[in-house]
Amino acid sequence: MKLLGAMTWFSITLGAVVGGITFWLACRKRLGKRREQPSPDEWQSLGTLRVINFYPIKGGASIQLQQVECSEFGLHVNGLWERCLLAYDECGAIVFAGSYPRMLSIQPVIVGEKVLRLEAPNMPPLTVDLNELLRQPYAVVEKRKNGNFKRLVECRAEHSEWLSRAVLQRVQGLRLYVKLRPRQGEALVKPFLGVISSIGLFYYLPQLL
Template sequence: MPYHHGQVITAAAVTAGAIGGAYCAYRWYQESTKTKIPEEWTQAGTLKNIYVYPIKSCGPVIMNQAELSTLGLKDGWLRDRFLMVVDEKNNFVTARAYPELLLVRPSVKSSVLTLTHSDMEPVHVNLAEVVSNQIRKTARVWGVMVPVYDCGWETSEWFSRLLDKSSGNFRLVYYASQTGRSLREGTNKIYKFTDKDTGALPDEVPFNLINDASVEDLNTKLKETKVTHRNFRPNFVLEGGKAYDEDNWKFVKIGDNVFEIIKPCFRCILTTIDPETGVRDAKADPLETLKTYRQMTDPAARRSAGNSPRMGVQMALRSGPGGLVALGDPIYVA
C-alpha cells in the first residue's frame, strides 16, 4: 500500500531520530573514553559470579544478569552501593568498625528494599517513596559531602538496635544524584579519574573485578585460614584466568561491554572479617599475608598506597550504559 504524505514524514522523523540517537550515543562514547579503545583482545576466562551490594558494607545480592550504568550495576531499583548507613554526624559507617553490617541481607522487589538479619525481624522500605518524599540531607564519604535521601525512622531504628542497641544513632540513606560523586582531594595524584568514573557510594570506582585464580594462589600461602572471593567484595569474578595476570591489564571486556582499569584495588582490614560470620581473623589474615608479596613496587604508587596490598582491579565503564552482563560471558583483556 503506498505511503500517505503524513506517513512519509513520520518515517523520516523516525529515521532521523534513530540516526540522531545513534550519533548522541557515539558522542557520549567518544567523550567518556578520552582514550583509545583496543582493537585486539585476548580471552582471559569467563564471568563466574555477579554481585550487587545495595548497601555499602552490607551483604550482596547474587545475580545471574545485571545492567551496566556509569554508576555501577543495576536491575531496576536494585543499584550497587546506592545506600549506606550513617551515624549521628552523618558520617558513613562500614563493616570495618561494625562487622555486623556484613550479615545484613538486603533484597529488592519492585521498589521495595527488604532487610533481614538472623537476630532481627525483617524491615521494608519503599525506595520509590523515599525518592518522591525527597527528605534530602548531606552525608560524608571519606570526608566528601554527598547528597542523600533519608530512608525514614523505621530503618533508622532497625540499624540502631542492630549496631549499638540504641533507638536512633544510625540512619539509612539513599544516594540523591544520577552523577558520580566527588572523590577526596589527592585521589587523582597517581590515578587519573574522570567525572564519569566514581560511582555513587563505593570507596572510589563503580566496578570491581577479582580473579579467582589469584584467590586460590593466596590460599596456598595462608597457614591457618582460608578465604574466598567473597572476602574481597567484588562485582565480577573471573574464572579460568592465571593468578595475578590482572596486574598487567589496562582494559577488560565482558561480553561486548568495555571497561578501563583505573587502578589496582588496595586492600584494608575489611578483608580480614569473615563475610559469613562477621568474625575478625585473629592474625589479620589474609591482609598480613598479602602484605608480604602484593605491595606496589613503583615508588609513587607505593607512596600513595602505603602498606596496603593489591588484590583485584577497579574499573570504570567505557562502552555506553545500558549493556548487560550475564554469567558465563567471555571476559577479554587488553
C-alpha cells in the same frame, strides 16, 4: 648585523615553540584515540564468572546474581544501584563492616522494582521502598568529606531505628540514607555500557603506542 642575529634567534625560538605545540597536540590526539571505548569485536575472553556479588547496602551482605546491568554509574538491577543505601553513625562517619562487623549480618533481598527487604538475626524483616522515598518532593542532604561529595535522601525513622537495633542493639545511633546517583555529567570514569552475566567475562588489550 645585530638585527640579523635577533631575527635569527626569533625564528629559532618561534620554530621551537610551534614544534613543541604540534608535538603535544599529536600526542594528545593519539592518547585520546587509545582511550576510546573498544568495540565488542576487539574483546578477548578472560574467563567465566561463577556469580556476581551485588551490594545494595554499603557494609551489608551481598546478593548473588547471574546477570546485572552496567553503566557509567556502576552496576544496577531492578532499578537498584550498588550501595544505594548507606548509613552514618553519630559521629558523622559512614558505617561500614570494618568498624561495625554486625553490618555483615544485614541480608538484603530484592522483592520488586526499587524495593528491598532487609533481614537480620532476631529482627523482623524491613521493607525499604525507594519508589516512596524518592517520590517528589524530597529533601536532599549534601555531605562532603575528603573531596568526596554525596547527595542523600534520609530514610524514615523506623528504617534507622531498625538498623540501629540490628547493628548496635539499641534504639538509635545510626541513620539510614538513600544515596542518589550522580547527575548527568558527574561520572568520573569512561563507562562500560552493557550487561555483565555469568556466561563470560571479556577484556580488551589496547594497541601499544
